[in-house]
Amino acid sequence: MPAEIVAAITDIELMKASQIGMKGIAAALAVGLTGLGTGVAEMAIGSAAVGATAENKDIFGLALLFTVIPETIVIFGLVVALLVLFS
Amino acid sequence: MAEMRAGPAPYIYVCTRMRVRKSKLLPKEEYLRMLNMSLPEITRSIEELEYKREIDELSASFHGIDLIEIALSWNLAKEYQAIIAITPGTLKAFTQAYLRRWDIQNILTILRGKRQGLKPGKIKEILIPAGELDRVFLDRLLIEDSPERIVEALKGKKLYPVVVKEFPAAVQSNSLSHMENELYKDFYQNLISDANAMKGGKLFLNYIRLDIDITNIKNLFRLRMDTFEEDAREMMIPGGTFTVEELQKLHSIPDQNEFIDALMARVRVKTLLAVLDTLRGDKPIREIEIDLIRVQIEQMEKMAKLNPFSIHPILVYLEKKKYEVFNLRAIARGKESKLPTDRIKGYLVM
Structure with a gap:
């Protein structure tokens, strides 16, 4: 095989590998950053929820529901990551 | 914040x-x-x-x-x-x-109560031990006989410098x-x-x-x-x-x-x-x-x-x-x- 063709194939393979790498980084960022966002949001809601539940145990269910609402952000991140990786 | x-x-x-x-x-x-x-x-x-x-x-x-x-x-x-x-x-x-404002109120209540000759139990009923001076400390003050000893017992507390400075004049003026x-x-x-x-x-x-x-x-x-x-x-x-x-x-x-x-x-x-x-x-x-x-x-x-x-x-x-x-x-x-x-x-x- 001529040397030029070998070089071209190597370039294409490198590019493909790089694309897979970039996809991995994108997916990691999508999940990681949304996870951080969720954490920050849940910190305030969670501490308020624990405070409110400490005073009135009847609202535990509602407080828990409010605390997990920011989970949607990380779920969006996960969906985007899956789309990036498998589409 | x-x-x-x-x-x-x-x-x-x-x-x-x-x-x-x-x-x-x-x-x-x-x-x-x-x-x-x-x-x-x-x-x-x-x-x-x-x-x-x-x-x-x-x-x-x-x-x-x-x-x-x-x-x-x-x-x-x-x-x-x-x-x-x-x-x-x-x-x-x-x-x-x-x-700490409750400390002031409690000390004044005790001093006033003592001056009027009220029994410690009666004074205790109106104390609100919500400040730095807790119930045990206030009980100790209540069993003291003279106001001077109450003032001395406050030594080391935040109120002490003002109380010790003003108390002689308060006794003299009876107020x-x-x-x-x-x-x-x-x-x-x-x-x-x-x-x-x-x-x-x-x-x-x-x-x-x-x-x-x-x-x-x-x-x-x-x-x-x-x-x-x-x-x-x-x-x-x-x-x-x-x-x-x-x-x-x-x-x-x-x-x-x-x-x-x-x-x-x-x-x-x-x-x-x-x-x-x-x-x-x-x-x-x-x-x-x-x-x-x-x-x-x-x-x-x-x-x-x-x-x-x-x-x-x-x-x-x-x-x-x-x-x-x-x-x-x-x-x-x-x-x-x-x-x-x-x-x-x-x-x-x-």
Whole structure:
């Protein structure tokens, strides 16, 4: 095989590998950053929820529901990551 | 916001707890309902509220009005101590500093009670051990025979320097009022220096200024009700929006309308302006004081909304709880003395 063709194939393979790498980084960022966002949001809601539940145990269910609402952000991140990786 | 080494979570936790507790305080309708009840009915009604544990605990030793009064005081002290236990960082220091005013009240109550020859048990009934001096320490003071020994026992406490300085003069003049003024002045000066020294003290300082202003305005109105002329400087607390000289100038205005106009020219708080405008007539001092207390609480609530995770929501709850206890006590005392309902209503902060 001529040397030029070998070089071209190597370039294409490198590019493909790089694309897979970039996809991995994108997916990691999508999940990681949304996870951080969720954490920050849940910190305030969670501490308020624990405070409110400490005073009135009847609202535990509602407080828990409010605390997990920011989970949607990380779920969006996960969906985007899956789309990036498998589409 | 105050210092936040562990992030804002502990502040949010405590402030939410205070808000929930505040929402459990008695609404106006409940006081109005209680006004139509007899004393045993009021006791039963209080027992169904947050005061159940204290009423149950004390019902074997006390009954009637004494039971209500002591249960209310115990509950207030317990509540305040519980709040100190859950507040984090600088908020704890601010809350403790704020609650030191109860030490002044307790010491003065003990000294006055001793001078009038009351039994320690009787004095103990009206003490509210919510400050730095706890129940055990106050019990130790109560069994002391002479006031001098009580003063000595205070050695090492924050109050001691002022008490030891002012007490001989108080004994000579047979009145504790000057010492009381000096203790409160010292208390506010300490609050201001604590607020300045600690990170996040600016918000606490806003509250202290409001408290000093309202107290000074209340004192000005009280002095006007007295017929004798007096130098107002002695009664006024420095550190607020008004200087002591300004307050003296206001005090020296003889006409009530002119006095209120001069006061309104210096005040910026809108709710206070509106209330001052209504005080032009011949209102009894008690009503004026309650109007001013209401303005203070309203203003504090505004501050708490502006700074939801600061010292303000805690202070609002502490103040409102205090007035709930005062109201219940006023209703119970009023009913015991068979006062007309309207008269009792005039003493309530609703």
